[in-house]
Amino acid sequence: MNDAQFFDRLKEIISPYVQNQEAFTDLKEDTRFIEDLQINSANLVDVVLDVEDAFDIEIDNDSMEKMLTVEASLKVIKEKLEG
Amino acid sequence: MAEHTSNNTRVVITGMGIVAPNGVGLSDYEQALREGRSGIAFIPRLADLKFGCQVGGIPPVEQHHIDACLTPLQVRNFDSDGIIYGMIAADEAWKQAGLELGNEQFDPQTGVIFGTGTSGIEKLNASMKMVDEQKVRRLGSNVVIQTMASGVSAFIAGHIGAGNQVTTNSSACTTGTEALLMGYRHIKAGYAERMLVGSTCEHGPYLWAGFDAMRVTSQRYNDVPQKASRPMSASAAGLVPGGGAGAFVIETLESALKRKAPIIAEVLGGQINSGGQRGGGTLTAPNPKAVRRCITDALTSADVAGHEIDLINGHLTATAKDPDEVAAWVDVLGGEKSAFPYLQSTKSMVGHCLSGSGAVELVATALQIQHDFVHPSINSEDLHENIAALVPREKIPQQTISASIKTAIKASFGFGDVNGCVVLRQYNS
Numbered sequence: 001m002n003d004a005q006f007f008d009r010l011k012e013i014i015s016p017y018v019q020n021q022e023a024f025t026d027l028k029e030d031t032r033f034i035e036d037l038q039i040n041s042a043n044l045v046d047v048v049l050d051v052e053d054a055f056d057i058e059i060d061n062d063s064m065e066k067m068l069t070v071e072a073s074l075k076v077i078k079e080k081l082e083g
Numbered sequence: 084m085a086e087h088t089s090n091n092t093r094v095v096i097t098g099m100g101i102v103a104p105n106g107v108g109l110s111d112y113e114q115a116l117r118e119g120r121s122g123i124a125f126i127p128r129l130a131d132l133k134f135g136c137q138v139g140g141i142p143p144v145e146q147h148h149i150d151a152c153l154t155p156l157q158v159r160n161f162d163s164d165g166i167i168y169g170m171i172a173a174d175e176a177w178k179q180a181g182l183e184l185g186n187e188q189f190d191p192q193t194g195v196i197f198g199t200g201t202s203g204i205e206k207l208n209a210s211m212k213m214v215d216e217q218k219v220r221r222l223g224s225n226v227v228i229q230t231m232a233s234g235v236s237a238f239i240a241g242h243i244g245a246g247n248q249v250t251t252n253s254s255a256c257t258t259g260t261e262a263l264l265m266g267y268r269h270i271k272a273g274y275a276e277r278m279l280v281g282s283t284c285e286h287g288p289y290l291w292a293g294f295d296a297m298r299v300t301s302q303r304y305n306d307v308p309q310k311a312s313r314p315m316s317a318s319a320a321g322l323v324p325g326g327g328a329g330a331f332v333i334e335t336l337e338s339a340l341k342r343k344a345p346i347i348a349e350v351l352g353g354q355i356n357s358g359g360q361r362g363g364g365t366l367t368a369p370n371p372k373a374v375r376r377c378i379t380d381a382l383t384s385a386d387v388a389g390h391e392i393d394l395i396n397g398h399l400t401a402t403a404k405d406p407d408e409v410a411a412w413v414d415v416l417g418g419e420k421s422a423f424p425y426l427q428s429t430k431s432m433v434g435h436c437l438s439g440s441g442a443v444e445l446v447a448t449a450l451q452i453q454h455d456f457v458h459p460s461i462n463s464e465d466l467h468e469n470i471a472a473l474v475p476r477e478k479i480p481q482q483t484i485s486a487s488i489k490t491a492i493k494a495s496f497g498f499g500d501v502n503g504c505v506v507l508r509q510y511n512s
Contacts, residue, residue: 016156042224043156049223 098180098332104140136300140325163203165285194247200438255497259441284439286326314428325434329442352384399428
């Protein structure tokens with residue numbers, strides 16, 4: 001999976017939780033989940049669970065707390081995949 | 084608190100909404116009531132689980148009802164029917180009252196009292212299994228909001244932007260009637276101009292099992308589901324469980340007139356009490372003195388005499404308690420047998436919607452005031468002899484009749500020996 005594919009897969013995962021479609025259409029590496037996409041903070045847990053299922057990885061609480069932007073989330077996913 | 088409010092404040096119903104086993108939405112429900120249409124069906128899952136009572140009333144909710152008031156994100160991994168029913172009913176009531184949705188501001192003059200007995204039993208069941216499998220971190224974010232008792236009032240408040248008190252009451256089968264009265268008192272006391280009130284009840288084997296185990300359910304009519312709920316009948320065999328929700332927008336008359344809102348009926352007064360589990364009252368049976376007192380106090384509160392009542396919408400569950408309830412009505416209302424008001428049980432068509440029952444049946448009561456009819460009590464063809472001795476047959480219609488219903492009274496009784504009674508009247512300026 002190349003970087004663009006990781007990006008697209010993450011975009012698909014967060015899509016149901018996004019409440020600002022404009023920012024979502026214009027999704028970038030530095031897009032912030034809460035501030036820009038207006039994802040309800042409670043739903044960040046669900047994003048992480050969906051990421052776990054999609055990539056068959058387990059994300060610990062410390063890593064989860066970092067997953068607040070597209071870039072940070074992709075970094076965590078890649079780290080976990082590399083084990 | 085506004086200075087002009089006082090005990091003389093009149094409170095009116097300006098919107099209603101309904102999710103019932105025999106109809107979703109006011110027009111469908113009214114049609115069902117007029118036709119004497121039963122919402123009771125055979126439920127294969129109950130048979131598979133070896134329930135004694137294998138029939139019940141499940142509202143025919145369709146996806147479009149849900150889509151009209153909940154976003155796809157809100158219903159993601161959703162397994163709490165009571166909240167969905169409450170939301171659909173509340174949304175209909177709010178819109179009928181001519182009130183706006185999507186307002187960015189919260190309204191400090193609007194509150195919510197929306198009751199339930201339980202919330203998200205199916206969701207809890209699935210969650211408990213995951214917890215036992217040591218998968219607590221995999222539960223997701225929405226277990227709490229679907230299983231907290233106040234989930235339904237919280238969802239509704241968010242939908243309409245309520246900024247006054249938002250809470251959930253719970254008093255077993257009295258819940259819906261109690262919610263309306265609590266909202267009425269809140270407005271009368273001047274704490275809010277408008278309240279969205281009502282109650283909901285989810286359904287299914289985990290909720291109904293306890294009633295089945297108590298043998299209070301109707302277990303002899305599984306092959307004829309629509310005959311199973313038989314309030315006031317000599318062959319009544321117990322309650323038929325159901326689910327659903329009823330909702331009301333109630334507000335000060337002043338606010339309704341100012342908004343030029345449609346006025347469906349006026350809430351004249353009512354009473355909520357308990358028999359203290361004394362004098363024959365127990366956790367599961369009502370103290371007959373307290374029942375009489377509740378009805379008497381409701382009439383006093385409404386400043387209405389017994390002979391002014393045109394219609395009684397009883398609690399009447401199709402258990403052995405029906406004749407006792409009718410005796411209480413007769414004792415309190417007084418008068419000649421021939422002058423007795425119309426008497427009915429909405430449960431004959433919808434079953435016993437438990438924590439939703441008071442609200443579901445109050446919507447039926449208000450619809451009959453609004454549209455001048457008396458709905459039938461189906462399956463009462465063989466009236467119980469103790470009821471026939473007190474009430475003329477023609478006052479318990481088996482077919483819908485047209486009649487001007489000016490004043491109606493509705494009571495609900497619940498486990499815990501709790502009672503609620505409301506008096507509604509046709510609005511007259």
